Amino acid sequence: MVSENAIAWYHFSSPKNFYPLAGRLIPWFWGLAVILLVVGLYMSFFVAPTDYKQGESYRIIFVHVPAAWMSMFIYLVMAAYAIIGLTWKLRMAEMMASALAPTGAMFTFLALWTGAFWGKPTWGAYWVWDARLTSELILLFLYIGYMSLQSAIDDPRRAARASALLAIVGVINLPVIYWSVKWWNTLHQGASVSPTMAPKMASIMITTMLVMTFAFWMYTIAVVLMRARRVILERERQTSWVMEMVNADPQAEMKK
Amino acid sequence: MSDFFAMGGHGFFIWMSFGVTALFMVIEVIAVKRSRQTVLKQLLRLARADLRKAQS
Numbered sequence: 001m002v003s004e005n006a007i008a009w010y011h012f013s014s015p016k017n018f019y020p021l022a023g024r025l026i027p028w029f030w031g032l033a034v035i036l037l038v039v040g041l042y043m044s045f046f047v048a049p050t051d052y053k054q055g056e057s058y059r060i061i062f063v064h065v066p067a068a069w070m071s072m073f074i075y076l077v078m079a080a081y082a083i084i085g086l087t088w089k090l091r092m093a094e095m096m097a098s099a100l101a102p103t104g105a106m107f108t109f110l111a112l113w114t115g116a117f118w119g120k121p122t123w124g125a126y127w128v129w130d131a132r133l134t135s136e137l138i139l140l141f142l143y144i145g146y147m148s149l150q151s152a153i154d155d156p157r158r159a160a161r162a163s164a165l166l167a168i169v170g171v172i173n174l175p176v177i178y179w180s181v182k183w184w185n186t187l188h189q190g191a192s193v194s195p196t197m198a199p200k201m202a203s204i205m206i207t208t209m210l211v212m213t214f215a216f217w218m219y220t221i222a223v224v225l226m227r228a229r230r231v232i233l234e235r236e237r238q239t240s241w242v243m244e245m246v247n248a249d250p251q252a253e254m255k256k
Numbered sequence: 257m258s259d260f261f262a263m264g265g266h267g268f269f270i271w272m273s274f275g276v277t278a279l280f281m282v283i284e285v286i287a288v289k290r291s292r293q294t295v296l297k298q299l300l301r302l303a304r305a306d307l308r309k310a311q312s
C-alpha cells in the first residue's frame with residue numbers, strides 16, 4: 001500500500017514544492033526558537049542555582065553543551081542527506097546537505113569557543129590537546145573541507161557527489177568525539193547526561209540544558225530552511241518555475 | 257544589577273560565551289537573508305535581459 005505519507009514525501013522532495021512549503025514553515029520554527037530561547041536564558045541565569053564547586057562560570061554549560069550536541073547532530077543529519085542524495089540522486093537531499101553545513105560549522109566553532117572560555121576559569125587554560133577537544137576541532141575541519149570542496153567544483157552535481165563522499169567518510173569522527181572521554185584519559189569531563197546512567201547533575205540544570213538544546217534545534221531548522229530556499233534559487237535558476245515566480249511578483253519575493 | 261553582570265568574578269568568561277554565541281546566531285540569519293536577496297536580484301536581472309532580447 002502506498003500511504004498518503006509516502007506520496008507527501010515524494011511531493012515535497014521536488015524543489016518546486018519544497019520551496020513554498022519551507023517558506024510557510026520558517027515563521028513557525030522562528031516562533032518556537034524565540035520562545036524556547038527566552039525561557040532557556042531565563043532559566044540559565046535566574047532559575048538554575050550557583051554551582052557549589054565552580055561558582056557562576058558553570059553557567060557556560062547552557063550554551064556549550066547544546067552547541068556541542070548540535071554540532072554533532074547536524075553532521076549526522078547532513079551525512080544522512082548526503083547518503084540519500086547519492087543513492088537516489090535526489091536533488092533536494094543534496095541541497096539540504098549543503099544548506100546544513102554552515103550552521104553545523106558555526107555550532108562546532110561555538111562549542112570550541114565557549115569551551116575555551118569555560119576551560120580558562122576551570123582548568124586554567126583556554127586550550128589543551130585533549131582527545132575531546134581535538135576530535136571536535138577535526139569536526140570543524142570536516143565542515144570547512146565539505147564547504148570548500150563544494151565551492152571548488154563548478155558543476156553542482158559533481159560538487160554534491162564529491163562532498164557527499166567526504167561527509168560520509170567523516171561520520172567516523174562522531175563516535176570518536178562521543179566516546180573520547182571514555183577511551184582516553186581526558187581533561188574534559190565525562191558525559192553529564194547519558195541514556196544509561198543516572199544524571200550527575202541537578203535536574204533543574206539538565207532541564208535548562210534541554211530547553212536551550214531545543215531552542216538551538218528550532219533555530220537550526222529555521223535558518224537551514226531559509227538557506228535551503230536560497231540554494232534552490234541558485235541551483236534551479238534555469239527552471240521555468242523559478243523564473244515564473246521571480247517575474248510574477250519580484251517585490252513580494254524580495255521581502256520574504 | 258552590576259552584581260548580575262559580574263557573575264561572581266566570572267563575568268568575562270560567561271559574557272564572552274553567551275555574547276559571541278548570540279552574535280553569531282544573529283549574523284548568520286542576516287547573512288542568509290542577504291545572500292538570498294542577492295540571488296533574487298541576479299535572477300531578476302537575468303529575466304529582464306531575456307525579456308529585452310525577446311522584444312528586440
